[in-house]
Amino acid sequence: MAHFVPHTDAEVAEMLGALGLSCLDELFDAVPAALRLAGGLDMEPGLAEADVAGRFDAYAAANRPVGHDLVCFAGAGAYDHDIPAVVNRLAFRSEFVTAYTPYQPEVAQGVLQALFEYQTLVCRLFGTDVANASLYDGASACVEAVNLAVAATGRHEVWVSRGVHPQWRQVVATMAVGTGHRIVDVALDDGLTAWPVEGQPGAILVQNPNYLGCLEDLAGAAALARRLGALLLVAADPVSAGLLRSPGSVGADVVVGEGQPFGAPLSFGGPYLGLFACRREHVRRLPGRLVGETVDTEGRRAYVTTLRTREQDIRREKASSNVCTNQTLMAVAFLVHLGWLGTPGLRELALRCARGTRYCREALLGIEGVEPAAAAPVLREFAVRTAVAADVVVDRMAEEGFLAGVALGDEYGGGLLVAVTEKRTRAEIDAYAAALEKVVR
Amino acid sequence: MAHFVPHTDAEVAEMLGALGLSCLDELFDAVPAALRLAGGLDMEPGLAEADVAGRFDAYAAANRPVGHDLVCFAGAGAYDHDIPAVVNRLAFRSEFVTAYTPYQPEVAQGVLQALFEYQTLVCRLFGTDVANASLYDGASACVEAVNLAVAATGRHEVWVSRGVHPQWRQVVATMAVGTGHRIVDVALDDGLTAWPVEGQPGAILVQNPNYLGCLEDLAGAAALARRLGALLLVAADPVSAGLLRSPGSVGADVVVGEGQPFGAPLSFGGPYLGLFACRREHVRRLPGRLVGETVDTEGRRAYVTTLRTREQDIRREKASSNVCTNQTLMAVAFLVHLGWLGTPGLRELALRCARGTRYCREALLGIEGVEPAAAAPVLREFAVRTAVAADVVVDRMAEEGFLAGVALGDEYGGGLLVAVTEKRTRAEIDAYAAALEKVVR
């Protein structure tokens, strides 16, 4: 078996001796005899490194990853983007990987500066003043946005567009049971949120592009929010920032998102990255960590986590959030990936996604038996309806070598959600359309 | 295409301006017009990172690597050992990977200390006083050993056992054309070197275990060398150092070897690692770099390349060797792998190879139509003769999912050379024997 405990028997004996103990069991005298686990854990003995690798080969072999044999057209908040080599080579250097939260800033400037730069980039993408050092994922970012809004407005009702990722809405609903917030589900009309005109919501939450890939009217939502005295919470796609007006610039108070497209492989859903940003006026309600610039005793530029009094370890039951461990390493990967793309690259990436999406959508709508799920303009993802049920389509297409997309739930009247990234070639899209034509017959 | 040149057009113009030039071509005015390449290189334009990856996917897909689908029983100087995760995670940290030869020791202590520790380990394995900081591979180490011996003895004749890896002997022969050394080929008798009793060789070169896997009589070779006034040069397998007496302890003057088993994947033959070690009396003829311990101005322990006057950059045509760039990074990988194995692990590794070899040899010799190629005792590799030609056996076995071994050349009367490492399970060996039984019928 693998050995991670360095102690030799002689050293153990010597150390026990220093403590006046005769055996290791005596270390646990404080544990009542009745609670002692007789016979130890009911688990197999430890494996050698090579045997662990063998087990994982088997797990991996039982999956079908996307790639040449399963060309990916699935998105729904988890996108198949190219990740440049620099991301893994840099973000996963062991200094970043094996460090803890930067509690001692003097020896944590690496992580702190990286987070400071990450926060800057998130604000630039979203058009906001401040961003935190990350949350768990898109869903938790939505939850925190809702909590911030309720705290800021004192109103417990929050309107949530059905255009928001259904799983994120489910998490919002789960957490609302604890906070007691009233979550109002707002339906879509031909792909776009159909807001009620009157009410007393503390906030309205909309996603753009929304779950069906459609471009929402953020300016309209902002006007509505202002009129109702609510905050506008926007869940945005960081890739779309390459082409779309930033949510902040059109009136969003809080902007959240899923950072996976930059730096994180599909990874069966995690670890991903919760993006959270807002206007400066809400900074004292900001959940999680915030890195700020300051100086050291010699006046040299330095970074440190700041406004700590918001946080659970100091504020305890009155904290703005309970988050402690976040997704820092994914934030560093985000920084490297986005830094590599740079200003022109981000735009080019978004443009290529949009082009592939347009090309693919037209190819699919050219197939008889394939209908658009919504007429509203889309950017990087779109939904279609087919005679054959979407989940059946996905299964059949897998045999053809494609991950066809994500089957939409009943709340959307079914259908298939299709995403096209910069990785998809014209040849792949043509082959995909040809296969789909067979499958939907 | 990928971009590795940072200059923007504006910067290029500004820099040209500072030089009083109007275009880049003027930078090459010193190149006679007649020599200018019209129309540039006849090569395809640059590819994007993702497209380069695609090309390499295709190359890789056209190979059959060893693994679950091609269980490896081939050795012949390139062994399929488990490489622990620490090797790649540590030896390939970018500080080691992207550094040059440690010409400025103050900022190269990392590489220097690693090499100092590597040299220490090589000497411990081989029972020698000094080892250099690496040579290219087993073959080049043999060449340098021969050159050292001739220089030390002033005799130009060198006896080389046919038990030495044939490709290493070929390289020795190639280089001897330049140096004018007389290489005498000494045949094997039932797997062991049959030395002439009289002669005036400057050195005798023997490999242990030899190419057929047999254990040579080093003590006898040492006695012979002493009697003839020749140096004993031994090519040794570092893994066998776990069980065998060290060549140095039985009288070798120079010990060389192929370091691949520690830290280097099969890699289609390179980069590997030339091990070179000798008695202290020969240190001024040592080829390549040597790291020594010293102190800095404050008396702190420090390391530096030393006895530099042996080397080409100072000694020029009188240098002990022409080697400059060596295989330092592989030496660091060797250090990490061997350091991880440690004292008990090295012995255990050798033991496991020997056990698998014994088990496999017995299984094969139990097959009718399979005969031993030699009776002499073996350690981690052995040769058999089969009715069916060895190269045909290898081809057929590949279809069965095994890399059966390496076909022996005519100088060995044909046969199949089989290696069994610690990676081979009893089940794999049994399956291999079963498949071979079918194949040799």
Added chain:
Amino acid sequence: MSTADASPAPGGRATSSPLMGHDAEPTLFELSAPGRISANFRATGVPEWTAEELVPAASLRSEPTPVAEVSERDLVAHLTRLSSRQFSVDLGAYPLGSCTMKYNPKLCDDAVARAGLADVHPASPPSLTQGWMALLADLETALCRITGMAGATLQPPAGAAGELTGLLLMRAWHDDAGQGGRRRRVLIPDSAHGTNPASVTLGGYEVTQVPSDGRGCVDLDALAARLDDDVAGIMLTNPNTLGLFEEDIVPIAAAVHEVGGLLYYDGANLNAILGVTRPGDMGFDIVHMNLHKTFAVPHGGGGPGAGPVAVTERLTPYLPGPRPVRAKTGADSGDGAYEWMEPERSIGRVHSWHGNALALALAWSYILANGGDGLRRVSDAAVLNANWLRNRLRDTYDIPFDRPCMHEFVASAANLKRAQGLRAVDVAKRLLEEGFHSPTVYFPLVVEEALMIEPTETESPQTLEALADALVRIAADSGDDAHHAPRTSPVGRVDEARAARQLIPTWDARPS
């Protein structure tokens, strides 16, 4: 080009000055130069429609979003130099109490670095993800055996998320029992970690603090006084944050259950009791684990982690879904393919997908490598190291609750502060100079000038020796001198007050 001034020149000044100790590392934005490019894209043959053709004018931005414009070479140098300004477990001992900064085996990183795991889309149908589902189910089983529980959810991405999940399970249970309205309070010891009370609030409960007794454990009488049928439950860490085992856990559990409350186990300190005893045996109903502490998931500079929650049989129907289960084919169960199951009375999802999957897989590789026997050795050595170090330091530092501890102990610099003005923070900064990370300071709150020390099992006796020597050396320092520490780190002591007073949360927010 204008001659560069002392401050870092803009646009890719790739010097390693920061590494060599002077200058700060310029930000990505200072390294930026207009027109510089690293990005490149594959050839796809897709028609090249313009942005205007693709995006409605109302939504299309006029200017590209400013990111940065650096060469790949400068990006690499920047991040590499940043890493050289960062301490880590791989560089040295990291005795940060409550954080379990043990060595993260490299074999675990490699185990999960497989396309067959990393390139699986989370929305793929089960037919394409049997390997992942099997892995998660195997991990769930192991975690249940380790904690003595019946079922678990792997969705919570961290400990705090696990806490909140647990509290929502508590609430669902009481609601089902028709007690939703009545149960308003959750008890928490005064030594509890901050996430506990914060989670209680988010769970919709009020915090009632339970004071520690003279021995650093829950005061039984105080507990009894606070127990009533409006109590939803209690959250405990055992061993607690003082590193002490709550010896009265059985009567505590009985008393809480007596009034109909549930017991929540904060598993942050599980590293102390692997294979020794199980929360389930102690009477806990709900347990969260920090896989990034106990099971060696690297902390990543603050995350990601994983905070699975395991529960007793009666609570399994409330677990978040979907959960991977093996289809029952015919009579005997668990031999078919894996499918997703939604618990009947599930509280619902707590993560976008299936939790921090790769982190979960990494923890599973660690558990497999150790095995049942190895996990017990982990706790043996963790507790042995902590006690040896406590014993070695007791003549030098105050040890408020000086009796055998579990995997960590809390010392105090109170005596040194009185004697020579040396505070916990000074000890921490001095220790950085000695080449060690500092302990956790000023937590738990019940101890003044607290130094919470957790050596973990992966540090050798010789490393402990060196750490003890350093701490003893430091204790002889005067506060005046130590105030200047650290002097050997990339930057000196950082002005935290100023950061809060003059908030600069982004590069663009800097006063120019």
Added chain:
Amino acid sequence: MSTADASPAPGGRATSSPLMGHDAEPTLFELSAPGRISANFRATGVPEWTAEELVPAASLRSEPTPVAEVSERDLVAHLTRLSSRQFSVDLGAYPLGSCTMKYNPKLCDDAVARAGLADVHPASPPSLTQGWMALLADLETALCRITGMAGATLQPPAGAAGELTGLLLMRAWHDDAGQGGRRRRVLIPDSAHGTNPASVTLGGYEVTQVPSDGRGCVDLDALAARLDDDVAGIMLTNPNTLGLFEEDIVPIAAAVHEVGGLLYYDGANLNAILGVTRPGDMGFDIVHMNLHKTFAVPHGGGGPGAGPVAVTERLTPYLPGPRPVRAKTGADSGDGAYEWMEPERSIGRVHSWHGNALALALAWSYILANGGDGLRRVSDAAVLNANWLRNRLRDTYDIPFDRPCMHEFVASAANLKRAQGLRAVDVAKRLLEEGFHSPTVYFPLVVEEALMIEPTETESPQTLEALADALVRIAADSGDDAHHAPRTSPVGRVDEARAARQLIPTWDARPS
């Protein structure tokens, strides 16, 4: 345990003191403690015969070979700390003349990190290695196009090995021409790199030095005077080691060919002329390339590299074998499978297998990423950077041959040495303090106090600016002050003389 003394405690003292600037990093042997283990082995089920049963007593060693006994955690900390004591391209600019320390693209590391390449056994039959053979053949073709040659061998593992291979090709050619006996000399300019003369000796030839003229190039008259029919050939680097293009290369080539000699091109400086001109066009017969310079194979702290040798048509029959070639199926060639071909008059193997295969593959990925157009951009920028820097420094440092250079130039500290006792070595050490690696010093030998500066194309103008500023700053220092440099590196100036005087080549050789 005995209390640790000032010197590093034995047995796994995992502190990062070295990183924090004090203490030396202990050796693996000091970190060792008896009985400590990291190694572990898979379960195989193979019978567990004892060593005695497996090895004849005469060969069996009595004691295990002492290696080290460290925990995996301490091994990781040790190597990680060692890496933090090492400068590298990824940390900063590395203007080491003649070494072409350009940025090594990460995409190249990833391209070759494939099981389909790394796990292929070199003795596998061609049916199993078509991918590798295609890759090597494609690289050979590209290298021939870049150099203007007809065929190449990829076997030489480094430049020096390539040189010797080239000299043996020269010898084989002359021998075949029945001139083996007569041709005894090889001409080499006095500015040549040390490996050139060393290789000549190993090739069995005598070195005849050709002095440089006042312009730093081969002196034509001196050359003519040395040319005779006993000359086997000449070895040239063009641009030469002074960074100057040998403008008279055509007449030189004619003169050498006139007497029946061959021209050897040392490709170390190929980075200057990619897509601009080719050795073949200049009249060279044999060319070696340093893929670890021109084509971004990382230097690895000293290696591995790759030194392919390309030759003109007439010399291809002599190339080392085996070479991967595409089988001719039917009339038209090159459409069948790859097979190994042995050139008719081959000089024989020069490597155990097929050369440093992974390094060759890495270089190929670099060439593919750049393409023909990109490679030209590489030389444009390399030469632009060198000239810009030369121009910026000419008022501060002597520039012996001050005219437009190619990819590098040689400055001299002679003026500073005279003026203020500041030698080339002092400039080098001071530059380390400034966060840059130093140039190559004291080479080429024809320039006193030489500072050979090669910025490479991957450093941005801003980095050059910073480098120039630093060099100008340094030139103002007094020698007395600079003698103490470097002061910010892990160790101060190293005592090289003592290392040679009191040789300590291994840990075991230390005086105790």
